[in-house]
Amino acid sequence: MQPLDHFWKIHSISLMDDVTQDAEPPRDFEALRSKILARHDAMPKRLAQVARHALDHPDRMALSTVAELAEAAGVQPSTLVRFAQSLGYSGFSELQSVFRAQLRDRWPDYRERLARVKDESGAEPARILDRFIDTAARSVADLGRTIIPGEFDAASALLARAAHVYILGQRRAFPVASYLAYALGKLDFPAILLDNIGSMADVQAGRIGPADTLIAISFNPYTPSTIDLVRFAAGRGAAIIAITDSVFSPVSAEARVRLEVIEADLGAFRSLSATMALAMALAIASAEVRDAG
Template identity: 40%
Template structure:
């Protein structure tokens, strides 16, 4: 059985502490436990409401693997682990759908533009509801403090996250806050933070399926001891900084098109809060 280090922050919620332990041992887990860990991170409500058998079936593992996973994470059994997920579910103020149901026309006619609009609208609303229920105020304050104290802010977001980073850069420029975008069109990403260090800070956006280049640049920032705040969607994400300072964001999708609504609201909040903190 993998040995789990003790949590360094007893003030964290049980659910947050569970994910902290999972991050610490994730790389050493056997293949089947990794498979289950990914499912648990993606579908916490299923853990809260399901049974050993139903979780095993959905994750594609044996029921004994579910029990083994719980014990590996320091629980006496599955029921003790499930209690943590049920407590999280109990305190949530807003219920939101797991996904936006795909809308189809069966008569061969084109889908009306208003139907498409409603689909994107619902996805954006779902993303914002999830952000509101999952955002931890203490962690948000810690992120603002770190960013406000930095000499220069380095912004990293590739692929789908790039428009969010570009908008954040626009806000910071208007607020006269020194910053640098990582992920230039020239491909000279490392050169763009060659002078970054502990007195600076980086804000990173990366969501499943986590662009490998983003992970490489994240590791390079950590190696330079740059304080990193990550906006990501799972405690098992490969871009969780050693400090544990990350903000949970889940973006809903509509027929394969994923919203950036929650990300845009959160970076706007960070920019305004940092400017206010700096006076």
């Protein structure tokens, strides 16, 4: 009976103190939003003013200081603090963290789906899966922001008119390389996978030339032999398309076109989901460019 009793006690206090105190402030944005909406009409004038401003400009709520927001909303700084406290937070900062989390994590359509996935999480290993799904989905969605359309177009054009397409990726990047080799081969591109079997990558790439394009996939920590081979290819006049996780990759320096993929990481591990999506898109876009022109 303890918990229930506790609940009712809190509830009655909450009614007595009107909207001044609350036991459990919302931790996610949607809950916060509905709570503000529900209370808005019962709020004192200035607090209502803040409430309105908060929902109208969530970005500013996440990024601005109390003073700036107070000015923008036409109230005193202290009003912001009281607003936060009236929702049950300890202060403005705690409220703001909810807006910030929202700004970091928001992405369209999939939010609801993922929330549902989260709720249903049961046993231990399955929870790990859920977290990976979450991370991978975010990485994929982020692709749209990190890839510069012009660069992607340029990469497709380079591939479409290449005499040969050489593909290089070692260790963690190898799965991507092998997939590209498969997809490009299927699409009838002259694709050559530099798999370094028998340490013969240099031999495999021996005849690379100015009419050719090399797709180099490389992630931190960068494999030295990948960098060497990229320099070799660049020296022979081949165009380089770099797929990396950072613009500071040594491979980027030599590249004609740079495609940066930021995979969200979970602990020490990074998925390849976003990179695979990019690889596939690149293969098909190149085929379309080639067949159109």
